[in-house]
Amino acid sequence: MKRIISAANLSTALTFLLVVLAFGFGYRSYSQAERRVVSDLNQALRRTVLQNEDLWLNADTVRTYAKLQEVMGAPVSVSSSNRKFAAALYLPKLRDVSTLSLHILKKDDPGTVFNEIPAGYLASDTLIWLSTTADASGLTLSFRGYARCSTTLIFSISKQTIPALLLLAALIWGTFSFFYFHYRKPAAQGNGQESIITFGNLSLSLREACFYNEHRERLKLTPMQYALMEMFYLSSSHLLPKPDICQSLWPGKDNADETLYTLIRRLKPIVEANSNLKIITDRGRAYGLAIATPLPTL
Structure with a gap:
């Protein structure tokens, strides 16, 4: 990406x-x-x-x-x-x-x-x-x-041949780039990873950039909340070290621990109220997602 x-x-x-x-x-x-x-x-x-x-x-x-x-x-x-x-x-x-x-x-x-x-x-x-x-x-x-x-x-x-050719090249290249990357981005997402990722009874739609609960209702998340949840879902273990989270969400910020703590504190009730997931802490060194209650067995 x-x-x-x-x-x-x-x-x-x-x-x-x-x-x-x-x-x-x-x-x-x-x-x-x-x-x-x-x-x-x-x-x-x-x-x-x-x-x-x-x-x-x-x-x-x-x-x-x-x-x-x-x-x-x-x-x-x-x-x-x-x-x-x-x-x-x-x-x-x-x-x-x-x-x-x-x-x-x-x-x-x-x-x-x-x-x-x-x-x-x-x-x-x-x-x-x-x-x-x-x-x-x-x-x-x-x-x-x-x-x-x-x-x-x-x-x-005036002699405008060279400027006209350059402007035409810019138009052709810009048009080609727009259509190429417009269609290339969804294709790259579909080829490199699943467009729908489900964990517990909460699903992430990469194509739509949103989360759905089991009733197909969209979760209302802030951009930062969505970014953190997406990171959890894209991790195979659903667990992320604090430095990795801080570096990804707040690059260049010397100490983002307090900011991350506030983000986690506000995200927890949303996740727990809309799914069978919960946010876990690994001795203050990492945060992740876990299933709070077992899924029913059919």
């Missing part, structure tokens, strides 16, 4: 380990996918800004930026999907959810640019371009790329 319990615990530990590994590898793959998205946004931003410098940074456009800054009297932000930025992305799934943002601000402006990333988005690093044209001296342009990334999208980009 102890070997079966130990094997069941080991199987549970293995299942738990597989689940932990699955989630660990899954989280690692998810984080790597987020970094891939940010890296793709960075390269796409650099390519878009640098390759289209004539569009973003020609004199007319810069003067327009400066005029907007003057009219608004505060940093100006423009954010929109950009066809060229989307085309520069290597990850196809990001192209429909990408956005390019431009902030226009003056040199040494105390305001913080791109200090927060909207919820549900991943962002590139900030690319800053300082204009030195005469019409917009000190004008600063800040570019950043965004991608609206749901958890599902990140999972679809």
Whole structure:
């Protein structure tokens, strides 16, 4: 029985380990996918800004930026999907959810640019371009790329093959272990020992983990009382040394003599009132069961 319990615990530990590994590898793959998205946004931003410098940074456009800054009297932000930025992305799934943002601000402006990333988005690093044209001296342009990334999208980009296999292995092993030990335990009890043990006119049902009197009425016992009675019944002599009882029922307790005495004292009247058995003492060194009156001879 102890070997079966130990094997069941080991199987549970293995299942738990597989689940932990699955989630660990899954989280690692998810984080790597987020970094891939940010890296793709960075390269796409650099390519878009640098390759289209004539569009973003020609004199007319810069003067327009400066005029907007003057009219608004505060940093100006423009954010929109950009066809060229989307085309520069290597990850196809990001192209429909990408956005390019431009902030226009003056040199040494105390305001913080791109200090927060909207919820549900991943962002590139900030690319800053300082204009030195005469019409917009000190004008600063800040570019950043965004991608609206749901958890599902990140999972679809990440490599979850290993986590999925580990989780599947945990599910298969856990299911197999559950059914194996669920049916193995009763079988082990039936093969290793009788499912019904009778002594006197009191019977122990190992399958149901209870005692019955001769009228098939179940005895009302506390868990500790049942455990002690089961020990008596499983012993071929129905006699147990005190140290063995204490070690089994209260492992690790230095001195359980008084606790055992109290348990015996409360169990005695129950046994004697419901059977022809009695609890005996062997000079204070052992306790056991004996038949108090002879069984009738047929």
